[in-house]
Amino acid sequence: MDVELARLDLPAAAARRTPALLVLVADGFAPGDDALSAWIAKARASGDFKTEAGRLLHSYGAAGLAAERLLLAGVGDGGAAAVRKAVTAAVAALRGGGAAALTLCFAQAPGARAVQAATQALQDASYRYQATRGKAEPPSRLRRATVGVPEVAAARAEFARALGTAQGVTLAREWANRPANHATPALLAGAARALAKHPGIDCQVLGPKEVAKLGMGAFEAVARGSGEELRFIVLRYGGAPKSAAPVVLVGKGITFDTGGISIKPAAAMDEMKFDMCGAASVLGVFRALAELKPAINVVGLVPACENMPDGRAIKPGDVVTSLSGQTIEILNTDAEGRLVLCDALTYAERFKPRAVIDIATLTGACVIALGGVRSGLFASSDALAGALQAAGERALDPCWRLPLDDEYAEGLKTNFADVANVGGRPAGAVTAAKFLQRFAGAFDWAHLDIAGTAWKGGAAKGATGRPVGLLVEYLLGLVEAPAPAAARTPRKPVKGGAKSKTKAKAKA
């Protein structure tokens, strides 16, 4: 949806010709003497409208208003979370109706981040998956929105940040939603390559030969059982001088997870097309970086492959050698995410990163622990953990830190290799993180387990785009003193990385 920012107070909103006027009303509204204030006061006095977050009152035509439709939406305390809830409900009510455009305004001065929350919610609520749906459903008529604020200058930066982030969230949702036969490793690589059309972004894609030559034995082991070739995607965003150490984002890109020989039960197995949501979130973050152009450097790494059972597939008990040189006994082929991630983490060392964050739909155990509300966070650095937690709160994309005591790694011991890939059922999200930590000793590291938050099941089945909001917020927070606009034009990053020996061939 096209969203613009405009100056609008209540009298101006009352006079505005628009198919639909959405007014966000917080607790303690004090009416002025304009027509809109009169409507709000009347609706509250009658008991038909309450300012509780998410409450709506929809009317068609109202005396003294130029708008065709009026929607009052309660936003409770006026906080960002309440604004998001209200706007989401309002867009759901208007979609499928006749209104082609919507004007949103605040009955009281918007609080911190209210403009961002409203703008992102408009975009999020109007996204519809279409790629494989044919023409069955006509697209919604609601295509345009105006966010009205009392002072445009004060809201401009927040508004731009919201639009950039929303583009990233939408891209992540789109790729995550596509079925596995429409989002193969090669197609994901194509999506990454398309991002490199933006100034400041560069993309390299490695295929099976390059990955074998590098010695990524754990990643290769997972890909063996599939007819789809693996891809290793390296994205680079250069918004700061080359000397500035990058943040490296590593996204799990299992485009379908059958479990392999340790095959999963049939029920809901289709949802394992979402096992590349970590990868999709990395693509989404780069889309947002292309828009927002912050003065930082970021590298994105995506090991992408399918996990399939086959005559050539890895078997329980097989031992493979990872890029780090550590040998791994694969006791359960369904614990494949950590196998592709461990080689990507070792690869990350070459960028001499300031921090490495991996993002993965890693464990069912994390879904049991935290459900769909907060992503699981693990970190080797308290400062990094704190920054990610705070970013999650600000972005309304929260996470919760879980422990990494060494005792949790006991179960990963084996007589046949340096480490086993599973440690038993208790604390499954933690043992998975302990496995990854063995490959993340060379830098500050955090791991986001998004198994519960990256998509929704049931009737609303679909990707959420999380944790793009959290990650973009964290990255923007790294820009301490913004350089003048002219100095912030992103440069094309140099191919090959810090000490890359890889001669990457074009693959897609």
Ligand code: BES
């Ligand atoms: N992709 C799954 C994790 C998952 C499962 C995410 C269900 C969301 C919903 C991962 O590859 C996996 O299969 N993990 C196993 C690990 C186990 C074998 C130690 C799991 O969680 O069951």
Ligand code: MN
């Ligand atoms: Mn699995």
Ligand code: ZN
């Ligand atoms: Zn998986």
